[in-house]
Structures are given as structure tokens and as C-alpha cells.
Amino acid sequence: MPDRTFLSWPFFEPRHRELAGALDQWCAAHLPVDHHDTDAACRTLVRDLGAAGWLQPTGAAEGETLDVRTLCLIRETLARHDPLADFAFAMQGLGMGAVSLFGTPAQRGWLAKTRAGEAIAAFALTEPASGSDVAGTATTARRVRGGYLLNGEKTWISNGGIADLYVLFARTGEAPGAKGLSAFLLPASTPGLSVVERLETIAPHPLARLRLDDLHLPDDALIGAPGEGFRIAMSVLDVFRSTVGAAALGMARCALDESVARVKARTIQGAPLGDLQMVQGHIADMALDIDAAALLVYRAAWTKDMGAPRVTREAAMAKLHATEAASRVIDAAVQLHGGDGVRRGSVVEALYRDIRALRIYEGASDVQRVVIARGALQ
Incomplete structure (x- = not known):
């Protein structure tokens, strides 16, 4: 339970x-x-x-x-x-x-x-040469009569290939770097959009590399104002970054539940595995990591819900700690399960693969450390 x-x-x-x-x-x-x-x-x-x-x-x-x-x-x-x-x-x-x-x-x-649930959505930000470096976006959206002409490539796009529409970010050139990006709403049926590669990962998800070849979007596809793309992307991530920590928290709770059941049922030398102090130490560390992660996640969420315009620091802390802690918890769960922990199809083996991507997407762990450090230094 x-x-x-x-x-x-x-x-x-x-x-x-x-x-x-x-x-x-x-x-x-x-x-x-x-x-x-x-x-x-x-x-x-x-x-x-x-x-x-x-x-x-x-x-x-x-x-x-x-x-x-x-x-x-x-x-x-x-x-x-x-x-x-x-x-x-x-x-x-x-x-x-x-x-x-x-x-x-x-x-x-x-x-x-x-x-x-009648349409599937996707967020197309990452490119082959710009993951966490959003300002390095190279996909272009050139102003033409009646709209924009888009060219470029996006990769590691979740729901790529099955999405009905994408929110896509491209360089419109109002200024160098981050200030020259804009956001667009792109139906998947738009001519010029192609799925050039489906990407396989250790925990299967629908992922794809997309290409835009002279793709035309009307003026009303623009989200917000020209040049506001970076601000829009960061505002979205400011909301959803904490939820990545929450997902990691759920996986960690599952791993702890599986581990508690395991060490209660498994015996060694005639006694439950959970009677060993070393095992109890692992369970204690797992429970501590989970509660600390939960406090950080729900502090960030509560702060945003209370009207804070930005929770960049709080969300970065929540995502960083929760995803890293969940990785430790799940690794410990695999260890406590012994050979069963690496058996294909077991719950903790699947969690071991599922958790890894959360330390990368929506800002890798080291990027979160940079965000937190900059906030402290200011």
C-alpha cells in the first residue's frame, strides 16, 4: 500500500x-x-x-x-x-x-x-545541435506574404509521428540568440512536415526526428508575438518542470513499495531479508530520498499556484533532486531484488529503464545545477 x-x-x-x-x-x-x-x-x-x-x-x-x-x-x-x-x-x-x-x-x-483525448499534442523545441541550448535554435521561419515559411529540423520530439499537432519553435530573427525566436501552432497534416526517423530508446516512447521543407504557416499560427518564443518556452517549462519531478517521485514510490514487499517475503538464513540492518539502511535511505523529493516538488507546485510569476529556482531544485533521488531509489530496488531485479519484465527492471530519461529531458540535471547556482550567486 x-x-x-x-x-x-x-x-x-x-x-x-x-x-x-x-x-x-x-x-x-x-x-x-x-x-x-x-x-x-x-x-x-x-x-x-x-x-x-x-x-x-x-x-x-x-x-x-x-x-x-x-x-x-x-x-x-x-x-x-x-x-x-x-x-x-x-x-x-x-x-x-x-x-x-x-x-x-x-x-x-x-x-x-x-x-x-481526441487529438495528440507534441512540443517541438529540441534540434540536433541545440538541446538545452534553446537560444541555439536553427530552424527558421521567414516572413512571407500571408504568413511564414519554415525550414529546419527537430529531433527527440515526444509523440513525433503520432501527434495531431505540434507547438514548434523557430527563428524569426527579430534579434540575435534567444530574442529572435517565435512559437507556432503546427497541425501535423501541414504540407512540408515529414517524419524522417523514428527514434528507439531504452524505455520505448514515440519519438521522432522531424523535417520542415518550405512549410507554410498562416499568420494566425503564430503563438504570442514575434520574438516571444524563448519567453513562451521558458514559461511553459517553468510550469511543467516540477511535474517531471513528480513523475520521478511516482516511480520511486513504486520501487520502494516493491522493495518493502520483497524484503518482507524473502528469507535469508531462516529470517526475513528485512531483518538485516544493511537492508534496513537501504530502505531508510530510499524513504528519506522520497520524502525530500516530495517536499521539493510540492513546494514548487504550491509556490506557482499561489501566484508566483516564475518559479525557475524552485522548479529546478524539484526536478534535479527528484529525478536524481528516484534513480538512486530504483537502483537500490534492483539491488535488493538480486537476480530478479535485472530480469526482463520485472517491475524494478522496467523502472530502471524508465527513470533514466527524466534526468535529461526538459533540462538535464547539470543544466538545473547551473540554474540553481546562478540564482544563489545573484
């Missing part, structure tokens, strides 16, 4: 506690799904999450804000039951984050579809 005492912390309101309980029941009945066909699994997850209403928090009504505590609770719960379900949920939010925060009424019309 997972620890739920954290829900009594003052970060949460009664509605958050009710949501966590209801979602946990839904997950127990519907997850995990069959992962053998990753694309099909993600389509099923988006459809089912949407039909059940769990995607509603991934978009905000006009004039409202995203509830980051709700996003974190949902990601934590889904990740504890099925990390691929967390991925499917997260991309609906991240993919449409720019539209929720900066979209026009017409652009926001897409939110009805993505929140209902």
Missing part, C-alpha cells in the same frame, strides 16, 4: 486529496496497458485518459491558470502505476502549454480536443 500521508501536508486542498484517491482507483482498474506496440499504447492511453476526464487539467480555460499541484499529483499517481501513462498525460499538457498560457481564442479551440 503506497504512502499517502503526504496528502495531509498543507500544500494541498481537499479537492487535491479527492482527486488523488479517485485517480488511484481508476489506475488500479485500468493500468498498466499493453506496451508491445508503443504507438498504439499511447493512442489508447490518451483516448482512455481523455474519456475518463483525467486530461482536463492539461489545459486551462481562458483567464484561468494551470493548477500545478493537480498536474503533479496526476503525474505522480500515473507514473506509480504505469510510466507510459504518465508520458501520455504529460505530453498533452506540455504540448499545449504554450496555447494554454499564450494562445488566441481560435488556437485555444484545440484544447477541447486535446483535453478530451
Whole structure:
């Protein structure tokens, strides 16, 4: 039985506690799904999450804000039951984050579809030569009569190849570096967009490399104003970076639950494995890492929900500590399971592969350290 005492912390309101309980029941009945066909699994997850209403928090009504505590609770719960379900949920939010925060009424019309699970969203920022260095974006959007002409390449795009629409960032050239980027809403059916490579990773997800060849977008595809792309991207990441920590937290809780069950049931020299002080030390370290991560994640989420314009430092701390701590917790879980811990198909073996990418995407761990250090030095 997972620890739920954290829900009594003052970060949460009664509605958050009710949501966590209801979602946990839904997950127990519907997850995990069959992962053998990753694309099909993600389509099923988006459809089912949407039909059940769990995607509603991934978009905000006009004039409202995203509830980051709700996003974190949902990601934590889904990740504890099925990390691929967390991925499917997260991309609906991240993919449409720019539209929720900066979209026009017409652009926001897409939110009805993505929140209902009727359209799959994606966030196209990363390029072959610019991952964490967003200012190094090379894809261009040249102003032409009636719109923009886009050329370039994006890579490591989650939901690439199955998405119905992308929020894509390109250089419009208002100024050098970060100040010359703009954000666009790009339907996947637009001529000139092609999926040139599907990317395989240790934990299967729908990922792709995209190419834009003289792709024309009308003026109303622009999100926000020209040159605001970097600010839009950072605002979206400011909201969703904490939720990455929440997903890591869910995976870590699952690993701890599996480990506690293991050391209680497994015997060594006639006594439970959990009676060994060395094993108890591992369990204690795991529990400590999890609680510290939870405090950082929900502090960042609460701070944003209380109206802070930016939570760059808090979100960086939450993502850095939670993802690194979850990696330690899951590694310890594999060790406590012995040979079963590396057996293909076991819960902790899958978690060992699932957790690794979270220390890279939406700002790698070392980038978060730079963000935190700059904040301290200022």
C-alpha cells in the first residue's frame, strides 16, 4: 500500500486529496496497458485518459491558470502505476502549454480536443545541435506574404509521428540568440512536415526526428508575438518542470513499495531479508530520498499556484533532486531484488529503464545545477 500521508501536508486542498484517491482507483482498474506496440499504447492511453476526464487539467480555460499541484499529483499517481501513462498525460499538457498560457481564442479551440483525448499534442523545441541550448535554435521561419515559411529540423520530439499537432519553435530573427525566436501552432497534416526517423530508446516512447521543407504557416499560427518564443518556452517549462519531478517521485514510490514487499517475503538464513540492518539502511535511505523529493516538488507546485510569476529556482531544485533521488531509489530496488531485479519484465527492471530519461529531458540535471547556482550567486 503506497504512502499517502503526504496528502495531509498543507500544500494541498481537499479537492487535491479527492482527486488523488479517485485517480488511484481508476489506475488500479485500468493500468498498466499493453506496451508491445508503443504507438498504439499511447493512442489508447490518451483516448482512455481523455474519456475518463483525467486530461482536463492539461489545459486551462481562458483567464484561468494551470493548477500545478493537480498536474503533479496526476503525474505522480500515473507514473506509480504505469510510466507510459504518465508520458501520455504529460505530453498533452506540455504540448499545449504554450496555447494554454499564450494562445488566441481560435488556437485555444484545440484544447477541447486535446483535453478530451481526441487529438495528440507534441512540443517541438529540441534540434540536433541545440538541446538545452534553446537560444541555439536553427530552424527558421521567414516572413512571407500571408504568413511564414519554415525550414529546419527537430529531433527527440515526444509523440513525433503520432501527434495531431505540434507547438514548434523557430527563428524569426527579430534579434540575435534567444530574442529572435517565435512559437507556432503546427497541425501535423501541414504540407512540408515529414517524419524522417523514428527514434528507439531504452524505455520505448514515440519519438521522432522531424523535417520542415518550405512549410507554410498562416499568420494566425503564430503563438504570442514575434520574438516571444524563448519567453513562451521558458514559461511553459517553468510550469511543467516540477511535474517531471513528480513523475520521478511516482516511480520511486513504486520501487520502494516493491522493495518493502520483497524484503518482507524473502528469507535469508531462516529470517526475513528485512531483518538485516544493511537492508534496513537501504530502505531508510530510499524513504528519506522520497520524502525530500516530495517536499521539493510540492513546494514548487504550491509556490506557482499561489501566484508566483516564475518559479525557475524552485522548479529546478524539484526536478534535479527528484529525478536524481528516484534513480538512486530504483537502483537500490534492483539491488535488493538480486537476480530478479535485472530480469526482463520485472517491475524494478522496467523502472530502471524508465527513470533514466527524466534526468535529461526538459533540462538535464547539470543544466538545473547551473540554474540553481546562478540564482544563489545573484
